[in-house]
Amino acid sequence: MTGNFVSRTPMLVLAAALLVVASPAVAQETPEPSGRHTVRQGDTLWDLAERYLRSPFRWDEIFKLNPTVVEDPHWIYPGESLQIPGAVSIADGSTVGVASDGGFPDNSLFRRSRDTGSGQSLLAIDDGPPLPVVSQSDFRRAALLLPESSVGHQGITVRVHQENPLDLNMPPSAGQFSQVVIGLGGLSPSVGDMLKAVRWGRFEEGYGRVMLPKALLRVDRLWSDSARATVVSLFGNYSVEDVVIGVDDYALDPAARAVETAIEITGTIVGFEVPQVLLGLGEMVFIDLGKANEVRLGDEFAVFGRDEDKVINPEISDALIIVRVVHVTEHTATARVTTVRDPGTRPGDPVRLVRRMP
Structure with missing residues (x-):
């Protein structure tokens, strides 16, 4: 049986996204009435968290709920049955909190209309949950102005693994889902933790330096002084020698308004x-x-x-x-x-x- 490693090409991710939007009634896209998900080829905890829990950063909730099924969060196998957090089975066979009306989660903007039998997906903005005034993406990709010393431990990107079958003279820059090697330099992450790659920019007298985020990384493997990570979000031109730091906690009530x-x-x-x-x-x-x-x-x-x-x-x-x-x-x-x-x-x-x- 072959495991599904998290690294895939952007083209495959795009094709999968288009398939979901174009075919909402595909049986495989409908969670089981029990509130579980049967793993298919290509699934990752990251993708399942984004699909069912609105945020890929909540992948660890699925991992922690299925300790007897998933031993290593980086490897899940087709046929495994995973419990989805917050999903409960109800009498009519639908699943509350996951996808009670078809192939899309209840909190997705793309949902099958209950008023038509066409099976087409309609935008259902008014009955979806509120979106936060500051998205997690905006929070993570925001440039900061601060003293470099206030950041704490800093690692460094030492290698980018690139697919280059033609042996072209390519710059050592990373793309989404690229594998990178990080010199930890005092950082002490655990497998599955998120790190942020940044680049220090200009000085602003009296305030520090501009810190420009380049990528969000997930730690896949650890050694004594280095780590291998996957690029899960790309904010700019991320390359060798870019600094790596820990990520700030994002905590914002989606319903809160100024x-x-x-x-x-x-x-x-x-x-x-x-x-x-x-x-x-x-x-x-x-x-x-x-x-x-x-x-x-x-x-x-x-x-x-x-x-x-x-x-x-x-x-x-x-x-x-x-x-x-x-x-x-x-x-x-x-x-x-x-x-x-x-x-x-x-x-x-x-x-x-x-x-x-x-």
Whole structure:
């Protein structure tokens, strides 16, 4: 019997994704009434967690629920029956919390319509669960501004395994699902832990350096001073000599929303992730407020022009842009531009908290 290792080519993943969307009524895509999943060729715990639990990072919940079936989380075998966390069997044979209406999980945007017999999948946004104001992807890929010394232990990428059958002169850069070797340099992960590959960028005087995330890695095997890992998410051009660090915990209630507040938290724009003259939607900025100022993930700040009268008592209608915090360090925060009224924001412009997360 052949095990299914987590590494697969992006083309196969894309083909599998298209098959799911195009064929929602395929019997193999429907979980069993007992709330279990029978492993098929190509399945991984990572994929099953993404499918049934909304997040691939919850793969360990499936692993821990099936200790007598899965001995090594990197290897699962066709025919094995896995219990899915939160799934219970009900009288009519459907599975609550997994896929009670067909081949897609209840929390998927693609769900088979209960009102038609066509078997077509329709977008069902209104009856799905709320999405967090800051996604885990945005949190993980956000550039940070912080002192390099505050990060703690840092490893380094020493090798990228590439498929190069034609022996081409290719740069040592990694793609999604590539295998990499990491020099741990003081890091002490366990098999299955997640690490983040980053690259240090420019200095911002008084605040530290810009840290640019490049990839999210899953540790597959450990030695005394090194590890082998798989690239599970790619954020940029990840290559040999890029630094590897631990990942911050992501904890955000999907239903939580920022509300208007009278709490006075003010600061300034320190700089931009990408230096530029005009800011657009989705661009990232750094502000000089962080955990020490009780800034929270999802908080919203208004950015004003450097006009003293407006800084003293600014109205939100005077704001040049509105930004939402997507990551917080001890003394700075990274925020994404969500509203643009005037793209001419500059470093040094004042900011004020206008909506606060609970």
